[in-house]
Amino acid sequence: MRTIMPWRPLHHALATPRTLDQMFETAFGKPTGEFTTRLDLRENDEQIVVRVEVPGVLPDDLEINVNGKVLTISGEKKDERAEEQGGHRYSERRFGSFKREVRLSSTVDVSAVSAEHLNGVVTITLPRAQEAKPRRIPVSAPKDSNF
Numbered sequence: 652m653r654t655i656m657p658w659r660p661l662h663h664a665l666a667t668p669r670t671l672d673q674m675f676e677t678a679f680g681k682p683t684g685e686f687t688t689r690l691d692l693r694e695n696d697e698q699i700v701v702r703v704e705v706p707g708v709l710p711d712d713l714e715i716n717v718n719g720k721v722l723t724i725s726g727e728k729k730d731e732r733a734e735e736q737g738g739h740r741y742s743e744r745r746f747g748s749f750k751r752e753v754r755l756s757s758t759v760d761v762s763a764v765s766a767e768h769l770n771g772v773v774t775i776t777l778p779r780a781q782e783a784k785p786r787r788i789p790v791s792a793p794k795d796s797n798f
Contacts, residue, residue, distance in 0.1 A: 687751075688749055688751050690703045690724075690751065696785050697784065699779065700775070702775075703773045705726060707728050707771065712726045715764075715775060717755075720758060721752055721753070722753045723750065723753075724750070726748065726749060727747065727749075757779055757783035759777040759780055760779065763778045764776065
């Protein structure tokens, strides 16, 4: 005898780690390269702020670009290890290049974008373009209105 169970598409979709990765890639961009950077994104009416973890990456080894509604952060974490002769070595640290693209919710004022590197975190401030900022529209009524 078979048991009938209700079909829950979200339950089945979240059952695999790859599906979760695809959901995050859709929302925050697809990470590429040898290691993945983690980021936080906050926004309000005035600006979008993106904070990206880049431990061990020097400011000169980072490149930040804005093209339309896409923010691209790329860079390289260089391997500072000295080569060992003989013996065994164990390393979990990753080195190499990375690239992260984030789709923004609105256009930004590219001339006012700034980035600051502090303690392995880059904070990118992207002011919204004037036309992308919300505006309050005044409502008026004609003076000879019957209201």
